[in-house]
Amino acid sequence: MIQILEHAINEICLELFSQRVEARLTRTNEQFGDYSTNIALYLAGKINKNSIDIANQIVAKLENHRLLAFKPAVAGLGFINLHFSDQAIWDMTKLTVDRNLEDKSIIVEYLDPNPFKEIHIGHAYSGTIGDAIASLFELRGANVHRVTYQGDVGLHVAKALYGILLKTDNDVTKLSRISNNDKSNFLGSAYVLGSTAYDNDQTANKRIVEINIKVYDRSDKLQNQVYEICKAWSLEYFDDVYKKLGFNLFEKNYMESEVAEEGKQLVLSNIKNGIFQESEGAVIFDGDKFGLHKRVFINSKGLPTYEAKDLGNAAKKWRDFHYYKSVVITGHEQAEYFKVMLKALEQFEPDQAKSTTHIAHGMVKLSSGKMSSRKGNVVKALDVLEVVKQSAKLSADEDADDVKINDVSLAAMKYAFLKNRIGSDVAFDINESVAVEGNSGPYLQYAHARARSILAKTGDENVESLELQPAERSLLRKIGEFTEVVNNASEQLMPHLICTYLYELAQVFNRFYESNRVIGHERQALRKKLVHCYADVLKKGLQVLNIPAPERI
């Protein structure tokens, strides 16, 4: 509908002023109309004429367009405002999201935990936005593959193994005495032990480097046993965390150990042609040539670094999915690294590199009470969820069961992550996030449940006239924005746009509801239809964000 009108305006501009333009109709303040365009102001500069005259000429041509019940109007310096008919406003609620990615294969990689280490609050953040971005692609018809990439080889593993071997006195059987609940804590503390020793103790440092070599070549039987047992613990623990956080399942878990060798070979085979160079015993990519940094791809011990492994990972993903687009979501500390890696990839696999997008997000900063992050203190995702749950219990009804508490807690946490634009750091304040008022996940859940309960009071009814009163029209106008918002959010990969919209929508509804009776009013049938549209949009919106939207709370 909007595109038709934009096209019509473009045609008019071509006819009247011989100017090829791309007019954009944007939502405007309700006092001015439904949509507006600044095309006349733009043209005024181009053809040196008065913008109001231009606007008037365009409007004269546009006036009889079949979609408009009211006259388009010229306002201010030459804005053209369009007022739609009630029918057009109703029609807008039936629009569907552009499925312009129909059947396209899109691979989304996020969360990327490291076996032998904990899943901390930053992983929960990455997981939440990754899951939402994947859902946005799905809504547009894409064939989405959610994957995660796990660092099961490398120095951090060696550090953890050093700690484990020390804690168990090199006795594998001692591992079997550790209870299920203690496993992740045990691994976490072993890693801290190894990591500290690596930095402060030269003997330990040498030993860890040796362990790392054996992680790759698997030449040590005892070490292999410990590795397999503890890696399996880690993977079980990860699955448990994903489930508790309500994430969609990963279709595939890529392992660094599976791609390390291929990555290394890719680098080695591209030395002769000059893409990679040997330098000080290592193999590097000279990013300086492209305004980036030099980075080591194979270290002087002959082991592939994260860089080389990621090249192998890219190759494997390409083979597995022949993706149309590959999206990788990580913290922004890897932004520069990613540019170098992609530039290197572009030298020998330009198609892969060009269809890969890196999204960099900020860090999570906890800012209240006991959970505030201290230096070197890893804040575990499940611990945060637990605190949120305790807090949610306090503000819930006495009869609220665990399922409801869980739904509310997940909504609180995920919404707090999603409502900000991706990129800068996120201040996560537990008290604020679990607050039942204001711009929060629970507020939206409540708004949804409340609307459903209104609808449940009476049966279905036929609506005789769709003519709208002003307050009804305002509400329906807002409901009709949904599709547009989702299109924008998915094109720009910005889930926060949906959060902002849903919150505004709920506010508009609450204002309407405060002064307009639904049940028992003479316009009950029509108003119930409005409530129904509203509740459906809230539900769809929350679903895209992977936030539960229960019928009752």
Place this chain on the structure above:
RNA sequence: GCGCCCGUAGCUCAGUGGAUUAGAGCGUCUGUCUUCGGAACAGAAGGUCGGGGGUUCGAAUCCCUCCGGGCGUACCA
């Protein structure tokens, strides 16, 4: 030093070329209501949009410069 990101109300953030008056939540203050689930609604106070310069009919938004913060800057991921 160089590169990337950021700086908007006391706090946390939207707004990234357009609308007389820059928006929202929290917090503070004042109201509404014998509730269609009040987790609501109405209102007030609170801003040199980090500073300065430029481009434009129009700048929080684009460009330059300075200040402040974060991240990165070869064998971690």
